[in-house]
Amino acid sequence: MSIYTLVHIIENAAKQKPNKVAFKYLSQVITFLELHKKSSQLASYLINEGIKKGDRVGIYMNRSLETSIAVYGILKAGGVYVPLDPFSPISRTEFVIKDCGIKHVISIPQQHRKLKKLTELLNFISVVGLTNPLTNCKTISWESIFNIDVANYTTINILGDDLAYILYTSGSTGTPKGIMHTHASGLAFTTLVADLYKMENAIYGMHAPLHFDPSVQGYFAAPYALATTIIVSDSHTKMPASLADLIVKEKITIWFSVPLALIQMLTSGVLENRNMSSLQWVLFSGEVFPTKHLKALMELWSFAKFSNIYGPTETNQCTYYHLKTPPVTNTTIPIGYVWGNTDFKIIDTEDKEVSKGAIGELVIRTATMMKGYWNDPLRTQESFYKDENIIGAPHIYYRTGDQVKEDEKGRLLFLGRKDHQIKIRGYRVELGEIENILTSYPNIEEAVTIVANLEETEQKILVSVIMPSQKTAIDIDDLKSFCKKKMPIYAIPDKIEILKDFPRTASGKINRKEIEKLIIE
Amino acid sequence: MQEKIIKYIEELSSEEIDESIEATEDLLGSGILDSLGMMKLIAFLEEEFCCKVLPEEMVIENFMTVLHITDYLETKLVEKQ
Numbered sequence: 001m002s003i004y005t006l007v008h009i010i011e012n013a014a015k016q017k018p019n020k021v022a023f024k025y026l027s028q029v030i031t032f033l034e035l036h037k038k039s040s041q042l043a044s045y046l047i048n049e050g051i052k053k054g055d056r057v058g059i060y061m062n063r064s065l066e067t068s069i070a071v072y073g074i075l076k077a078g079g080v081y082v083p084l085d086p087f088s089p090i091s092r093t094e095f096v097i098k099d100c101g102i103k104h105v106i107s108i109p110q111q112h113r114k115l116k117k118l119t120e121l122l123n124f125i126s127v128v129g130l131t132n133p134l135t136n137c138k139t140i141s142w143e144s145i146f147n148i149d150v151a152n153y154t155t156i157n158i159l160g161d162d163l164a165y166i167l168y169t170s171g172s173t174g175t176p177k178g179i180m181h182t183h184a185s186g187l188a189f190t191t192l193v194a195d196l197y198k199m200e201n202a203i204y205g206m207h208a209p210l211h212f213d214p215s216v217q218g219y220f221a222a223p224y225a226l227a228t229t230i231i232v233s234d235s236h237t238k239m240p241a242s243l244a245d246l247i248v249k250e251k252i253t254i255w256f257s258v259p260l261a262l263i264q265m266l267t268s269g270v271l272e273n274r275n276m277s278s279l280q281w282v283l284f285s286g287e288v289f290p291t292k293h294l295k296a297l298m299e300l301w302s303f304a305k306f307s308n309i310y311g312p313t314e315t316n317q318c319t320y321y322h323l324k325t326p327p328v329t330n331t332t333i334p335i336g337y338v339w340g341n342t343d344f345k346i347i348d349t350e351d352k353e354v355s356k357g358a359i360g361e362l363v364i365r366t367a368t369m370m371k372g373y374w375n376d377p378l379r380t381q382e383s384f385y386k387d388e389n390i391i392g393a394p395h396i397y398y399r400t401g402d403q404v405k406e407d408e409k410g411r412l413l414f415l416g417r418k419d420h421q422i423k424i425r426g427y428r429v430e431l432g433e434i435e436n437i438l439t440s441y442p443n444i445e446e447a448v449t450i451v452a453n454l455e456e457t458e459q460k461i462l463v464s465v466i467m468p469s470q471k472t473a474i475d476i477d478d479l480k481s482f483c484k485k486k487m488p489i490y491a492i493p494d495k496i497e498i499l500k501d502f503p504r505t506a507s508g509k510i511n512r513k514e515i516e517k518l519i520i521e
Numbered sequence: 522m523q524e525k526i527i528k529y530i531e532e533l534s535s536e537e538i539d540e541s542i543e544a545t546e547d548l549l550g551s552g553i554l555d556s557l558g559m560m561k562l563i564a565f566l567e568e569e570f571c572c573k574v575l576p577e578e579m580v581i582e583n584f585m586t587v588l589h590i591t592d593y594l595e596t597k598l599v600e601k602q
Binding site: 062086087110233234235236237238239240241242245260261264268269270501504508 | 547550552554556559561576580581584
């Protein structure tokens with residue numbers, strides 16, 4: 001059958017491979033046919049509750065099998081799914097729920113305690129998935145959902161242009177912003193990655209939680225390719241040896257995670273005596289993979305191809321860089337090339353295209369781009385760059401806020417955030433470049449560079465914070481002379497501090513703001 | 522031993538905890554500890570109880586709850602004697 005919306009993915013899979021396992025979580029499995037039926041039962045419930053096209057429905061779950069039923073059930077009802085991270089503070093969840101007007105939440109019994117708190121703060125109409133009822137709103141168990149008769153169930157007419165999901169990410173202003181994707185943008189991304197990594201028959205290891213954009217691959221691209229998705233449990237993400245065992249046990253063929261998960265397995269030494277040769281592709285995104293670790297991992301897993309994926313949540317993802325053999329030097333690997341249905345420009349601060357090879361901001365035009373920010377047309381407009389060459393049909397690009405340059409081979413190199421490009425004593429400095437040089441020094445795991453203001457003289461200075469490998473000492477004087485050899489004099493950090501651990505955000509990225517606070521204190 | 526471990530985890534925890542952690546509470550699935558918190562806890566255990574947590578032992582079965590951790594440590598300490 002033809003696939004025009006995300007809902008068609010499960011309808012098609014249930015026809016093509018009804019008895020194949022669609023999702024697996026620990027020892028629980030659900031086949032494509034079961035998922036099709038159960039998600040229709042949930043949709044039927046939501047429609048009866050009055051859910052109309054475009055209504056937002058929350059998914060308040062940690063990693064679990066039920067996430068798959070919730071995603072497809074909400075979409076089938078014409079709704080928009082909004083993942084709510086149960087591990088984030090209640091106040092943030094409260095903000096998101098209010099911001100996009102969520103009235104129904106799908107959950108699992110483990111979240112009963114927190115939902116009780118939330119329902120005391122907010123007016124929900126119903127909560128699905130709890131076994132014990134809540135006192136102040138309608139509660140319905142999964143068991144009751146699965147008893148709903150769907151013999152007379154009729155599908156909703158969904159268009160590619162209809163909203164499908166809203167992912168909230170932390171905004172620079174401090175309040176989370178809701179990134180709206182449609183069935184069309186989600187599906188464009190789905191087909192691109194399913195083709196690029198040849199996902200048919202894959203056993204796909206999904207490390208990302210639902211609220212983190214790489215999960216779109218696991219929930220949609222894998223079922224689109226009729227592949228099985230292994231939902232990695234929250235417990236597995238925390239224990240490197242168990243995580244490695246899971247890859248072996250499930251014979252995972254495509255793995256996708258943030259670099260940190262791979263680095264933790266590598267550096268804790270749990271990979272040595274395990275046969276992980278089922279892996280054909282190792283995909284990573286979200287942060288720069290320190291090249292020395294990438295090299296070590298690629299030498300260990302020489303049977304697998306590696307791919308660096310880049311892209312802000314606003315574009316789903318948009319570039320890739322494949323590696324078949326380990327990098328030769330310690331320089332940071334490129335973010336590579338834009339994939340199909342996608343184009344880019346590199347622009348300066350005046351919105352003019354830079355000359356070839358020069359540094360500028362990356363803007364992306366793609367079929368996988370968001371519709372805009374929820375309830376924030378101004379911010380949406382500001383985030384777009386318009387090329388008005390064709391009157392009446394402008395090309396709309398998303399401003400990534402990332403500094404890049406194109407090398408002589410046409411590959412894009414990531415140089416840090418636009419707001420990490422600073423001017424110090426009149427010189428333009430890319431903080432990302434300083435960080436890359438610092439991490440190429442032996443035994444430095446990660447580095448962050450910030451600009452601090454000296455109070456007395458109001459002079460700006462560069463402070464680098466480094467995280468040494470476990471149980472190693474860094475000779476700061478030697479590191480400084482290393483910097484002198486590698487970078488221009490004005491870019492050499494005025495101060496280098498050591499931190500044993502870096503504070504991180506919920507998705508595992510380095511929390512620069514927290515580090516700034518620590519340094520200023 | 523149990524008290525010491527619970528106290529340390531409560532200090533570490535990224536989440537707002539209303540009630541104190543129980544020895545049988547799921548530390549990994551519930552979000553009480555994140556993966557970096559887990560690494561810190563392991564370093565704490567190694568220092569506090571003078572043992573070495575081998576990479577192979579970093580598994581869910583040994584660290585799911587405080588009770589699992591104490592069982593695991595006790596077996597290790599017996600082995601050491």
